[in-house]
Amino acid sequence: MLIAxxxxxxxxxxxxxxxxxxxxxxxxVVGLIGENGAGKS
Known part of the structure; x- marks a missing residue:
């Protein structure tokens, strides 16, 4: 489990x-979506 x-x-x-x-x-399974440059990483 991961909790933040x-x-x-x-x-x-x-x-x-x-x-x-x-x-x-x-x-x-989890995905994180967003525009380029939005800070997903």
Whole structure:
């Protein structure tokens, strides 16, 4: 199991993520989608 809680990401002048949480359980498949340059990595 993977749990991430309270994730925040700031760029100059932008609060891109505020208190984001995610839980991934065994045998679960998860995808993260978004525009190029959106900060998925």
């Amino acid at each position: 809680e309270g994730i925040n990401k700031y760029y100059p002048g932008v609060h891109a993520l505020k208190d984001v949480s995610i839980a991934v359980y065994p045998n679960e």
